[in-house]
Amino acid sequence: MSAKEQGQVASEAGLSKQRVVVEAVRLADREGVDGLSMRRLAGALGAGAMSLYHYVANKDELLDAMIDVVFAEIELPPEEADWQSAMRWEAASTRQALARHPWAIGLMESRTSPGPANLRHREAVTACLRRAGFSVVMATHANWLINSYVYGYALQAATLPFDTADELADMTEDVYLPQLPPDEFPYLNESAAALIAAGYDPAEEFIFGLDLVLAALEPLRASA
Amino acid sequence: MSAKEQGQVASEAGLSKQRVVVEAVRLADREGVDGLSMRRLAGALGAGAMSLYHYVANKDELLDAMIDVVFAEIELPPEEADWQSAMRWEAASTRQALARHPWAIGLMESRTSPGPANLRHREAVTACLRRAGFSVVMATHANWLINSYVYGYALQAATLPFDTADELADMTEDVYLPQLPPDEFPYLNESAAALIAAGYDPAEEFIFGLDLVLAALEPLRASA
DNA sequence: TCGTACACTGTACGTCGTACGCTGTACGAT
DNA sequence: ATCGTACAGCGTACGACGTACAGTGTACGA
Incomplete structure (x- = not known):
């Protein structure tokens, strides 16, 4: 052998x-x-x-292996960059992988044991945070927060049928607004109308929230 | 009729x-x-x-209806509270509902159109944020960020087999640490050991991240 | 008394995951 | 050259699935 x-x-x-x-x-x-x-x-x-x-061995094991293939596609945080840039890079890569394979999100709930690529990935992220001066407990908080944001964002994005401002505008006019009568859903109606009027671009939403999250984590760091 | x-x-x-x-x-x-x-x-x-x-009509419609039942269990943000308290309450309620019905998380990906309870819920949250002084665009950002965090947290929590510090300690000793040899996973190994030594309580993780998120959103608000 | 409507169900079809046992071939030992 | 063994690959079959279809029975207005 x-x-x-x-x-x-x-x-x-x-x-x-x-x-x-x-x-x-x-x-x-x-x-x-x-x-x-x-x-x-x-x-x-x-x-x-x-x-x-x-x-x-069986279909369950196949599904586990498929998830690990998705994790293997995620790029690790680059070691030379500062921690925020590194995590931004890693988070963006994760989001892209989950956008390419949206079924992976639905599969993650229900399978409990992480595959090798998943573990390698977690190790690299933890290493990045620890080297940046986060304590073990703070690095754990940061990990949870960032992962929650990225997975949750991917989950929401998977349920939405648009990716660009134009597609959003079309969907809003054709299907959303008609389903949001202003007397029953005044705020949602207002938002839908105002967003397309303002040219809101859903492609920028991810990075906006991510930057807020990273900035909020900065004070948890004991800078060396 | x-x-x-x-x-x-x-x-x-x-x-x-x-x-x-x-x-x-x-x-x-x-x-x-x-x-x-x-x-x-x-x-x-x-x-x-x-x-x-x-x-x-068919099983798909049944699954859609089941998800809406879960959304109907989520409490709306109380109108009388300040926006952070209101959103904290709503987020906690969402997390509890998703913890009671973890299958709902896996189902959300794949079903695209929100049910009536889901819409009612979004309307109430948007109303809360708008009344607190968030512009339409900023309320959208806030909605995405909070929902991403809550859904992502629920997704991660659903894949983990422990809820308390004791259960975590048991799992770490019995199955995690043996799978994390210090030469291959030095940081994960260190973290696992240090967390149980510090008496890390996973039950407090959710509120920690949530408070960071809410605090990060405060500056986006044009206070009346 | 009858007709109609409708809540409810049994049967059947195609598909699923997979247990089981059978093939064939490759190859080391004799 | 012959055999034994191992193992990659497959055909069949079983029970469970979603659901189309063609019924049943009962309740109730005419």
């Missing part, structure tokens, strides 16, 4: 856990998690359904 | 959309969303599986 580690080598044509999981991620991106079945996945790999069970 | 509105009256023994959805929530709380099937739900209601389709 020289070159044949836990992770397998997948040489050439044959299957491998890698290939199975990566194709599962592709399928979920294209069709959603509900469209991901062992048979369809096997079909996409040109294999029989039961062949997959040589690389994955 | 005098007393027979959209919502039905459910008098006495018969079924009703109310009864179906509420029992579905109970079942999901007890067995998880994956354990919720139309047949099992019907069984719990003492009915045949197909009877449910008189009150719910």
Whole structure:
């Protein structure tokens, strides 16, 4: 078992856990998690359904592995940058990964044990915060706050069908405003109308909140 | 159709959309969303599986209705309190509801249109912020930030198997630390050990981050 | 007394995850 | 050259799923 580690080598044509999981991620991106079945996945790999069970114990383990693929896509905070820039970079990368794979958000609830990429990621973030002068307890607070913001933002963004100011304006006129009669929802109605009038751009919302969060964390730091 | 509105009256023994959805929530709380099937739900209601389709178009609509039941459990921000207290109250109530029904978090991604309770809730929060002196745009920022934090916190909390300092200490000793060798995960290892040594209480984490968020929002307010 | 409406259900179809047992091939030992 | 073993891959089958469809029964106005 020289070159044949836990992770397998997948040489050439044959299957491998890698290939199975990566194709599962592709399928979920294209069709959603509900469209991901062992048979369809096997079909996409040109294999029989039961062949997959040589690389994955069951579907639950496959889903766990898929989540870890998503975490592996997230870039680690760069070590040379100051802590705010590093965390901003990392948070933006996380948000992008979760936007590419929105099903991952829904999957995270229900699976409890973090995969290796997830752990590597947490280690790097904790390292960044500790080196920046946060105590263990304060680094924990910062971790919770930043992760909560990023995951929660991704969750909300996943439920919204627009990404740009134009798409928002179209949706607001066509579907939101008609559902928000001013007598029942005066404030929401006002907001919807005022936001598109002001040219509100949802693409900038993430960084706005993130900067507030990072600035709020700065005082918790015992600067070396 | 005098007393027979959209919502039905459910008098006495018969079924009703109310009864179906509420029992579905109970079942999901007890067995998880994956354990919720139309047949099992019907069984719990003492009915045949197909009877449910008189009150719910399909399972997707049932899931939408279940989410709205969760939103209906969230208390609205009290009008008489100052905005920070009001939002703190509302956020705490949201977190509790999502802790009672963790499956709701996973369901939110994938369902795009908010139910009536969700809308009522957003209206009340927006009203609270606007009355406190936030402009439309700033109230939108505040809404995104607070919701992101609360949903993200609930999502993370749902994946963790402990709620108290004692449970955390047990888990850390028995399963976390053994999985965090100090040469591979020096910072996580240090943190895990230091947190239990310091008697870190996860139950206080939520309010800590929330207060930081609320304080960070205060300057965005044009105080009347 | 009848007709109609409607709450309710049984059966059946296609799909799902996966247990089980069968193939074939690759390869070290003889 | 022959065999044994190991293992990648697959076909079939089972129970559970969502739900289309075609019924039932009962309540009630005419």
